[in-house]
Amino acid sequence: MTTATTTTTEAATTATSEATTAETAASTATFTADPATHRVLTGDRPTGLLHLGHYFGTLRNRVRLQNQGVEMFVVIADYQVITDRDIADRLAEHTENLVLDYLAAGLDPDRATIFAHSAVPALNQLLLPFLSLVSVAELNRNPTVKDEIAHSRQSAVNGLMFTYPVHQAADILFCKANLVPVGQDQLPHLEVARTVARRFNERYPHVDGGAVFPAPQALLSDAPLLLGTDGGKMSKSRGNAIPLGATEDETARAIRGARTDADRRIDYDPVNRPEVSGLLLLAALCQDRAPEEIAEEIGDRGAAALKRTVTDSVNEHLRPLRTRRAELATDRGHLRQVLRDGAERANAIADATLDEVRAVMGAI
Template identity: 75%
Template sequence: MNTTATATRVLTGDRPTGPLHLGHYFGTLQNRVRLQQQGAELMLVIADYQVLTDRDVAERLGEHVEGLVLDYLAVGVDPDLSTIFTHSAVPALNQLLLPFLSLVSVAELGRNPTVKDEIAQSRQSAVSGLMFTYPAHQAADILFCKAGLVPVGQDQVPHLEITRTIARRFNDRYGRVFPVPEALLSPAPLLLGTDGNKMSKSRGNAIALRASADETARLIRGAKTDAERRISYDPANRPEVSSLLLLAGLCLDRDPAEVADEIGDGGAAALKRVVTAAVNDYFAPARARRAELAGDLGEVRRILHEGNARANAVADRTLAEVREAMGGLVAAA
């Protein structure tokens, strides 16, 4: 599809469960900044309510929320051009969950493959009802602002399909209120974590955007590779080595196969030195910017306060339209 974003409203976001990492950056953050620069109206939801989807409590929530804002600003999100807000601060958004749940069946929610995977990865002894309503809550995130474009990873496509289904069914039943949003898949391939699995905050295998140069070097030194000395880019047969080469290539703006050829018979130690230097050089400006911003959390809170106010204005208008379309439902006095 054409990804030119002029005059398009884009919704994306993250759960505040820990610091964002290199996989987030190349998978979605870089794309968000590009869309903003192309003229898209970017809405960034910090999904604090959804932290409870697979956790019993929301630990260190305020710290994690502010950390996400710092990560966004450090990589180039401009709060004058984009709206950063939290779930919990936008009541009208969350009120959309009830009518949306009436538009999907329990069976449709239960067979969502992303929900199944999240249940399998859940750290809870029993799955809460929030897990099954997660796709409908994401639909509220997207549709409250009438987003036309949603950047997602391949694993999130089933959630977006639920959103598209809800939008179509609402429009068919009550009259057209919502656009049917399109997915924007990132062109960036999957980056593996230091243990060879998908890079993830919850798996403890990620390199945080905010990591120091020394911490980055330590984590990359411990990254899984293989016993073959000759370095080659072969994602199918050498996934861990190839993921490190891909990371270097992304940071250096070079073909990872060329990076491999230059390392040649240098082995894993030489590979890791190249990757470490590439990552630290690439992210040095963002890390310096983040450290500067972290010294003024009052400004971070002001940005979030203003973003919440803008999101509330959008959500209130949409909820009023929904109530009118559904037959004059009125708000409590």
């Protein structure tokens, strides 16, 4: 019984991911033809400094989308910090530092709405009717939630963890975003938002027969996974990341301590030599070249030469960003003003959406 149920669930999850991926392909084609018709919602939890994995995985892509004319909403998901930990440590500081990294990387607050979740009360009012559209069983079997629980810092899993996907659905749907940049592992979360939108539209149609919410589509990132200095996934919580705001000396020390292997010949082989290949990939991303080409240049000069190449590449690539970041950091008031302005715009949209939701539900 257990095996059959598990197999059925996994098959359903696989089918869901495949369906969402098919939607993604269509979305990408449409986006390329007319980016201005798309509204993007993306964001981060303020749990620490952004690092190179964030930069090459999402942050550069956000700037690219913004510059191509996509309407951009960036939520700093501060309430979601307490899904997997007991307290939100240094929350205000982490929130401001996210804004600092966003602006230094090129997000423009005149073109991108940057706001904190907690500053938009209507998001949490939307959560309540949305929760009524999703079953407990659906929340319980979400694979992303299961992974978050496995890595939770709490002694006991709290109720917010199970509502996490619906919380994200409210973040996405409040502004009626129709495109959400995600990694493959986040597709189940996006499918919850699509399910909520579809079920709400079916249960509470407009009098004119139209839909209140679009079904948001995924824009899958083609950014490769960057490994941390210990050979594992680069992560804020694992102490293996290189923050965007690190100094050049701090960057050099981190890379000198990165794990490699005993083979002096440097080549790009992600399967058999993941640590060496991860460093080559980082240098290649910074230089906008192929990692095989960089490996050929280093040849048999060993790990020390590889690490020098990576250090020089990272520091050179990030120098303009770090210079701008240092300038922006001298005016913390400006960072807080960006958040206030973003919250004002987000609140106007969220309040209008909540009014619309209440109207079609027949609420007073």
